[in-house]
Amino acid sequence: xxxxxxxxxxxxxxxxxxxxxxxxxxxxxxxxxxxxxxxxxxxxxxxxxxxxxxxxxxxxxxxxxxxxxxxxxxxxxxxxxxxxxxxxxxxxxxxxxxxxxxxxxxxxxxxxxxxxxxxxxxxxxxxxxxxxxxxxxxxxxx
Amino acid sequence: xxxxxxxxxxxxxxxxxxxxxxxxxxxxxxxxxxxxxxxxxxxxxxxxxxxxxxxxxxxxxxxxxxxxxxxxxxxxxxxxxxxxxxxxxxxxxxxxxxxxxxxxxxxxxxxxxxxxxxxxxxxxxxxxxxxxxxxxxxxxxx
Amino acid sequence: xxxxxxxxxxxxxxxxxxxxxxxxxxxxxxxxxxxxxxxxxxxxxxxxxxxxxxxxxxxxxxxxxxxxxxxxxxxxxxxxxxxxxxxxxxxxxxxxxxxxxxxxxxxxxxxxxxxxxxxxxxxxxxxxxxxxxxxxxxxxxx
Numbered sequence: 001x002x003x004x005x006x007x008x009x010x011x012x013x014x015x016x017x018x019x020x021x022x023x024x025x026x027x028x029x030x031x032x033x034x035x036x037x038x039x040x041x042x043x044x045x046x047x048x049x050x051x052x053x054x055x056x057x058x059x060x061x062x063x064x065x066x067x068x069x070x071x072x073x074x075x076x077x078x079x080x081x082x083x084x085x086x087x088x089x090x091x092x093x094x095x096x097x098x099x100x101x102x103x104x105x106x107x108x109x110x111x112x113x114x115x116x117x118x119x120x121x122x123x124x125x126x127x128x129x130x131x132x133x134x135x136x137x138x139x140x141x142x
Numbered sequence: 143x144x145x146x147x148x149x150x151x152x153x154x155x156x157x158x159x160x161x162x163x164x165x166x167x168x169x170x171x172x173x174x175x176x177x178x179x180x181x182x183x184x185x186x187x188x189x190x191x192x193x194x195x196x197x198x199x200x201x202x203x204x205x206x207x208x209x210x211x212x213x214x215x216x217x218x219x220x221x222x223x224x225x226x227x228x229x230x231x232x233x234x235x236x237x238x239x240x241x242x243x244x245x246x247x248x249x250x251x252x253x254x255x256x257x258x259x260x261x262x263x264x265x266x267x268x269x270x271x272x273x274x275x276x277x278x279x280x281x282x283x284x
Numbered sequence: 285x286x287x288x289x290x291x292x293x294x295x296x297x298x299x300x301x302x303x304x305x306x307x308x309x310x311x312x313x314x315x316x317x318x319x320x321x322x323x324x325x326x327x328x329x330x331x332x333x334x335x336x337x338x339x340x341x342x343x344x345x346x347x348x349x350x351x352x353x354x355x356x357x358x359x360x361x362x363x364x365x366x367x368x369x370x371x372x373x374x375x376x377x378x379x380x381x382x383x384x385x386x387x388x389x390x391x392x393x394x395x396x397x398x399x400x401x402x403x404x405x406x407x408x409x410x411x412x413x414x415x416x417x418x419x420x421x422x423x424x425x426x
Contacts, residue, residue, distance in 0.1 A: 043401030078341040117185030259327030
């Protein structure tokens with residue numbers, strides 16, 4: 001059995017970490033799939049999906065860490081007039097943070113529940129907001 | 143068909159790379175699934191799963207590399223008294239190394255065997271040990 | 285239903301980003317699978333698979349970014365005579381860039397099409413070329 005769902009969210013910050021575990025668990029519960037896997041994928045290239053502990057201090061450290069590795073003040077090439085855009089590209093840091101973070105996660109489903117560790121939460125990572133963003137959820141199993 | 147297995151290991155170092163390819167290949171062989179995929183997922187947020195060549199010198203380089211990007215000596219926010227813990231959080235570097243590394247891998251199964259390149263091994267990455275750690279293996283296919 | 289395919293390519297540069305979206309979409313179309321997921325996995329440990337926007341300026345920024353985090357001029361341990369190789373290992377940077385990049389991606393399949401965002405393309409990342417490289421595609425679904 002295969003169930004596909006997607007949902008959108010409006011981010012409000014330039015860079016933000018937004019917990020989406022509840023949305024995924026709801027999709028798993030509604031899917032009727034008892035055993036299998038759930039994959040969660042962002043549809044954007046200046047965003048990420050990551051799994052970490054849900055603590056404000058840690059969200060702050062991840063944000064600071066990515067800004068340290070990918071500083072705003074750097075002579076990026078993807079920061080000039082792009083004919084295909086009709087404007088100046090202004091989000092090289094978002095693309096590079098996405099490269100480091102990855103764009104998906106996967107979890108097992110056992111007895112109709114997503115199997116995750118006690119400290120694990122799924123985060124949608126906004127690296128070029130505010131924006132409307134869409135996340136795909138694919139559930140496979142029996 | 144869906145098979146779920148998990149196994150635990152006791153890590154002995156603060157940071158360590160532990161080859162788990164054999165455990166995964168054993169799970170694939172025992173699953174009875176001939177064609178499909180196997181996904182391997184850590185249940186922790188200060189650990190990772192990665193795929194690389196199994197060489198001691200390379201394990202050392204990965205360890206040094208992550209310590210260079212995520213130094214112990216840095217004013218992290220996740221390093222103070224946390225009421226929810228009842229103690230001082232001391233593992234910001236583990237969470238950030240986990241962010242860079244990722245928490246899962248996936249391989250094809252063809253003719254009852256995990257398809258991997260000659261140099262590919264699966265590593266469990268400990269970033270806050272020693273600890274008891276649990277790894278999920280989900281096998282889907284026919 | 286499970287379909288497995290692989291294809292090879294000859295890379296021509298030491299470091300290169302090669303768009304492979306068309307090959308994946310072709311495999312999905314030929315699979316006959318209407319709903320499911322497609323996973324794309326490199327078989328090598330000095331390469332990566334990533335998803336980002338297909339723009340030359342961005343490819344250049346990713347290349348420069350990885351070279352900044354993983355400089356060629358550094359005292360790596362995996363850079364000396366290896367008896368198992370019969371030669372000096374010369375590719376520590378490739379292995380470390382692979383660690384940061386990841387070795388696979390996954391996308392949903394809905395109504396016989398790979399579901400991806402408008403800006404998303406799949407890249408094979410060469411970090412130790414030129415070389416012959418092989419990529420696995422596993423398609424699961426109905």
